[in-house]
Amino acid sequence: MWAQEVEEILPKAIRALFTIMPKGKKDEIQEIRIRLHQPLEVRFSQSGLYVSGPRFTTDYRDAYICTREDCMQMLQAISNHSIYAIEEQLRQGYVTVAGGHRVGMTGKVIAETNKIRTIQNVTSFNIRIARQVKGIATHLLPMLYDSIRKRPYHTLIVSPPQCGKTTLLRDVIREMSLGNEHYHIPGHKVAVVDERSEIAGSINGVPQCDLGPRTDVLDACPKVEGMMLLIRSMSPQIIAVDEIGTSADALAIDEVIHAGVQLITTVHAHSIEELLGRPTINDMLQKKIFERYVVLGRTPTVGTIIGVYDKNRLKLTQRGAGVG
Structure with a gap:
């Protein structure tokens, strides 16, 4: 719009x-x-x-x-x-x-x-132009939430540039913060490190996008320092960041997971297979840190969800609706 x-x-x-x-x-x-x-x-x-x-x-x-x-x-x-x-x-x-x-x-x-x-x-x-599209993550919630252990899965959104990964991340954050009665998902305390002010679009520290009632945002903060700060200060159940890829990111993610906090993040790539060629990300894949992968693409339209995969990279869904 x-x-x-x-x-x-x-x-x-x-x-x-x-x-x-x-x-x-x-x-x-x-x-x-x-x-x-x-x-x-x-x-x-x-x-x-x-x-x-x-x-x-x-x-x-x-x-x-x-x-x-x-x-x-x-x-x-x-x-x-x-x-x-x-x-x-x-x-x-x-x-x-x-x-x-x-x-x-x-x-x-x-x-x-x-x-x-x-x-x-x-x-x-x-x-x-920032666009918040509410509800695009709703149909994914049953696949992103572990109903047995009553917690979200560690999730990685994989997407080429400008295919809607941040738009989808934003709505996953909002849904997890708000909770969803239909899917029996309670609201969670979510902490966001918004390094480039793209997720929340904050002005003077105030988010311009709706990230849910239980979400705290660290605006314009480097990811690594931000994740460590949030663990110490905000007792989050979920930490969300955009665009991981460095070895420093990997070390911080390890700290997040060992602190018992769930992680939702994104990476630029056209497929999971492409990630295997990046040593830092490949190491996380081999360790099966991520329990869910949501892959976006451009065919037939930009933002199409190619599939949702489990920690063994086995597809849970076929090609479906998009995020546009």
């Missing part, structure tokens, strides 16, 4: 184009790309088009060309007219705005001792 918060941060001239655009066209947009002196581009799940007035076009020569004034207005809007206020976020290369939408930026990097201090002269913006 199109988000009014996105329209409000757009530069005046670009906002006018989207204001007169039919809502049905806007609802499927995933990204808006603003680049100085380049055509205004929008990205959908599997393609990109240029914006020409209230319509889309494949011909960049017909598209609206982004101006320096557009870039200046965009920066002022996302910083609330105070660049100093977003200096820390500029170091990360993105700013999270109201509604949980994320604006990535590039420009001239100012670095000190090989670390980014800030980004100046911002000339490119990537507005990633």
Whole structure:
């Protein structure tokens, strides 16, 4: 669904184009790309088009060309007219705005001792539109919850980029926090380490997305440090993080599991077989740390659930509904 918060941060001239655009066209947009002196581009799940007035076009020569004034207005809007206020976020290369939408930026990097201090002269913006789709995890709950031991399974969501893994993770968190009477699943204390502010979309520490009534969020915190902090301070039953892959992640996950906490996380890959070629993830697979794998794909549509697998990587389901 199109988000009014996105329209409000757009530069005046670009906002006018989207204001007169039919809502049905806007609802499927995933990204808006603003680049100085380049055509205004929008990205959908599997393609990109240029914006020409209230319509889309494949011909960049017909598209609206982004101006320096557009870039200046965009920066002022996302910083609330105070660049100093977003200096820390500029170091990360993105700013999270109201509604949980994320604006990535590039420009001239100012670095000190090989670390980014800030980004100046911002000339490119990537507005990633956050979409919370409630209920997409509901039909998976019986496969993600151990009804004998009365706890969720350690779960890994496997997905190619931009196939809905974070959207699905977000709804699994919400469902486990809320509980589901139909499936006899009680509500759980869930703690989230939201390293890139993508899961909860927090603004000033306040989640913009609904993660359930029993969920605590550590925003903009490195995964490893965050998982250790949550174990010590929040007595969670479930810890959720996005995009694991490093050896440090693996060590932290080991601590989580040995603390008796359930883990729900994600990884970028096209299949479980692809993970076997990554030493750190392969080691976790061989140890059978994860009891459930949910694999997403692009066929027949982006976000299709290819299957749910057990700890032995045996399929529990056939290809089914998606997360889009």
